[in-house]
Structures are given as C-alpha cells and as structure tokens.
Amino acid sequence: MDIIIIGFGAIGKGVAKVLYEKREYLKENFEEFKVVAITDSSGAAIDENGLDLKKAIDIKEKTGKIINYPEKGREMSSIDVIRNVDADVVVEVTPSNLETGEPAKTHILESFKNKKHVVTANKGPLALCYKELIEEAKKYNVIFRHEASVGGAMPIINLAKETLAGNEILSIRGILNGTTNYILTKMEKEGLDFETILKEAKELGIAETDPTQDIEGLDTAAKIVILANSIMGMNKTIKDVKVKGISRITPEAIFLANKRGYTIKLIGQIKDKYLIVEPMLIPIDSPLNVKGTLNVAMFETDLAKEVVVVGRGAGPIETASAILSDLIHIYQATRK
Ligand SMILES: NC(=O)C1=CN([C@@H]2O[C@H](COP(=O)(O)OP(=O)(O)OC[C@H]3O[C@@H](n4cnc5c(N)ncnc54)[C@H](OP(=O)(O)O)[C@@H]3O)[C@@H](O)[C@H]2O)C=CC1
Numbered sequence: 001m002d003i004i005i006i007g008f009g010a011i012g013k014g015v016a017k018v019l020y021e022k023r024e025y026l027k028e029n030f031e032e033f034k035v036v037a038i039t040d041s042s043g044a045a046i047d048e049n050g051l052d053l054k055k056a057i058d059i060k061e062k063t064g065k066i067i068n069y070p071e072k073g074r075e076m077s078s079i080d081v082i083r084n085v086d087a088d089v090v091v092e093v094t095p096s097n098l099e100t101g102e103p104a105k106t107h108i109l110e111s112f113k114n115k116k117h118v119v120t121a122n123k124g125p126l127a128l129c130y131k132e133l134i135e136e137a138k139k140y141n142v143i144f145r146h147e148a149s150v151g152g153a154m155p156i157i158n159l160a161k162e163t164l165a166g167n168e169i170l171s172i173r174g175i176l177n178g179t180t181n182y183i184l185t186k187m188e189k190e191g192l193d194f195e196t197i198l199k200e201a202k203e204l205g206i207a208e209t210d211p212t213q214d215i216e217g218l219d220t221a222a223k224i225v226i227l228a229n230s231i232m233g234m235n236k237t238i239k240d241v242k243v244k245g246i247s248r249i250t251p252e253a254i255f256l257a258n259k260r261g262y263t264i265k266l267i268g269q270i271k272d273k274y275l276i277v278e279p280m281l282i283p284i285d286s287p288l289n290v291k292g293t294l295n296v297a298m299f300e301t302d303l304a305k306e307v308v309v310v311g312r313g314a315g316p317i318e319t320a321s322a323i324l325s326d327l328i329h330i331y332q333a334t335r336k
C-alpha cells in the first residue's frame with residue numbers, strides 16, 4: 001500500500017518511525033506499506049519506490065526541512081503532491097487549525113477528489129465541517145478514518161462505531177487532553193509551576209503546535225464535537241461548546257482539593273445535547289482520576305450500559321498507533 005504523509009512534525013515523524021519499525025510485520029501479515037512522499041512547510045521528498053524512512057527522519061531532525069532529502073527533495077506544495085503523486089492513502093498530520101480548518105481541510109478534500117483514502121489526527125476540519133467531509137468521502141467512494149483525532153492511542157471512535165455498533169451512546173464524560181492532564185498531574189505530584197511543565201510537554205511532542213488550544217480547553221472542545229458528530233449522530237461545531245480551560249488552576253488549588261479527597265481534572269462532557277469543557281473536582285478514587293498523558297472516557301449506552309476506556313491520549317508513537325490501525329483497516333477493506 002502506497003502512503004503520502006502530509007506534515008512531518010512530532011506525529012508525522014512518529015508515523016514514519018512506526019512504519020519503519022513494523023516493516024517486517026506489515027510485509028508478512030499484509031503487504032509492504034511504502035511511503036512514497038512526505039511533505040512539510042519547506043516542500044516535499046518523493047520516491048515512487050518508497051522513501052528511506054530512517055533517512056527522512058534523520059534529515060528532518062538535523063536540518064528541519066524534508067526538502068533536504070538527498071536527490072528526492074522537491075519544491076512542491078502539499079496540494080500538488082496530493083494531486084500528482086500516485087498513492088492509495090494520505091495521512092494528514094499538519095497542525096489543527098480550529099478557526100478555519102486549513103490547510104488540512106483542503107488537503108483532505110483534494111485527496112478525496114484524487115481518489116485517495118485519508119487517515120488523519122487533525123481535529124480542525126473534523127470539528128468545523130464533519131458532515132461535509134463525510135459526504136465528500138462518500139461521493140468519491142473513499143475511506144475516511146480519524147481514530148487518532150480523539151484520545152490519541154485510546155480506542156474511542158472505532159470502538160464506539162464498530163465494537164459497540166448497534167448501541168446508542170447516551171452520554172460521554174472524560175479526560176480527552178493529554179497535555180493538560182500531564183500538567184495537572186505534575187502540579188499535583190511535584191508542585192511544579194505551569195510554564196516549566198508546559199515546556200516539557202512541548203519537548204515530548206504532546207502539546208499542540210499552538211499550546212493555548214490545550215490549556216484553554218479548545219482541544220478538548222474540538223474532541224467532544226468530533227465525538228458528538230461521529231458517534232452520537234449530532235451536528236455540532238466548536239461554537240456549540242461551553243469552554244473553560246486550566247490556566248487559572250494552581251498547585252495550591254490542587255493541594256487543597258487533595259486534602260478534601262478530590263483532585264482537579266479538565267473534563268469534557270456530552271449530555272442531553274449539551275457540550276461542556278471545564279476543570280472539575282473529581283473524587284480521588286474515581287475511574288476518571290487517571291494520571292500523566294492518560295485519557296479516559298466513560299460512555300453510557302442503551303445496551304452495553306457503562307463502558308470505560310483508558311489509554312495514552314498524546315505522544316508521537318502512541319498517536320501513530322491509532323493511525324497505523326486505521327491504515328491496516330483501509331488495507332483490509334480495499335484488498336478483499
Ligand atoms: N502531538 C500529539 O500528541 C497529537 C497530535 N494530534 C494532531 O496531529 C497533528 C500534528 O500534530 P504534531 O505533529 O504534534 O504538530 P507539529 O507542529 O509537531 O507538526 C506539524 C507539521 O505540519 C507541517 N505543516 C504545516 N503546514 C503544512 C503544509 N501546508 N503542508 C505540509 N506540512 C505542513 C509542519 O511543517 P514544518 O515542520 O516545516 O514546520 C510540521 O512538520 C495536529 O493536527 C494535532 O492536533 C493528534 C493526536 C495527538
């Protein structure tokens with residue numbers, strides 16, 4: 001299966017690393033998963049025989065630009081790569097733009113038009129125009145998967161749509177942002193200040209390109225919109241969410257909460273058609289009290305009743321896990 005990676009930051013490189021490390025497993029169980037093009041803001045590296053992924057990561061880490069890939073670097077935009085390079089699937093992992101959805105929205109729609117399946121971790125277009133994307137994918141008869149867009153490696157979208165198929169999801173409540181959970185956990189355990197922990201989160205590749213999206217609750221808001229639309233049949237946008245972030249939470253506030261048997265978590269919830277994101281007092285022994293980059297989601301359903309999932313919500317390799325599972329799904333669905 002031939003793959004184009006659009007965006008070569010923390011997640012793009014994570015996907016390349018995982019495809020490299022799993023190359024024998026993929027070849028033995030499915031077929032060769034070949035990356036024929038990679039783009040970033042400098043341009044592209046293209047090789048129809050498959051790029052050397054180790055070399056691509058190395059060049060990007062040393063020079064900051066994929067265009068420096070020896071002999072295969074090109075001054076070509078992502079749109080031109082999507083239009084002109086033959087491939088089965090486009091992996092879209094540019095920054096999440098929660099105002100316009102661009103450039104990801106155009107990348108995704110252009111991929112559909114060019115009969116390429118799409119896997120994305122990008123929340124922007126999904127939170128702003130979910131219905132349009134689904135209709136366009138249908139129109140061009142291509143597969144559109146986005147497990148990594150909510151909860152990173154934590155199975156949630158495909159779990160609800162496939163494993164819990166037939167259930168009505170009545171409500172969802174959980175922690176859907178790894179960066180803020182990492183910050184709150186470090187404040188609680190080590191009493192560290194906000195800025196020091198945020199710097200660490202950026203270095204770990206878990207924060208958004210613009211980390212205010214994490215801190216101010218907008219990333220969680222985008223994720224609950226994606227869940228409302230993709231697994232609860234709603235038609236919401238980010239403007240429908242009441243949002244409050246964690247920028248005013250201090251180590252002292254968490255300390256006081258702890259003394260009373262509580263902790264503070266940034267909770268996203270969908271209940272009775274209302275979408276809310278806010279820091280909440282959570283009992284220490286609650287299943288919602290997960291630590292570090294872990295995410296958690298509690299579903300209430302009509303048949304299965306309560307279902308709780310926990311998993312790593314952010315991080316390059318963790319997120320690449322969800323992207324890989326979507327790629328394998330596409331391989332299986334198209335090679336029958
Ligand atoms: N980090 C995480 O844990 C998770 C992230 N996500 C989502 O995954 C996506 C990627 O995140 P992350 O890798 O952390 O972000 P980064 O900021 O690390 O990387 C973004 C990449 O996109 C590239 N880019 C920007 N504009 C374009 C363009 N027009 N064409 C091609 N490439 C472009 C950047 O280029 P350059 O390198 O030249 O600047 C960079 O390589 C985001 O949408 C994010 O919300 C989802 C789940 C988890």
Ligand SMILES: N[C@@H](CC=O)C(=O)O
Nearest residue numbers: 177178179207208314
């Ligand atoms: N910045 C996000 C990344 C995953 O979506 C987070 O911290 O959860």
Ligand code: NA
Nearest residue numbers: 147150152154
């Ligand atoms: Na997920």
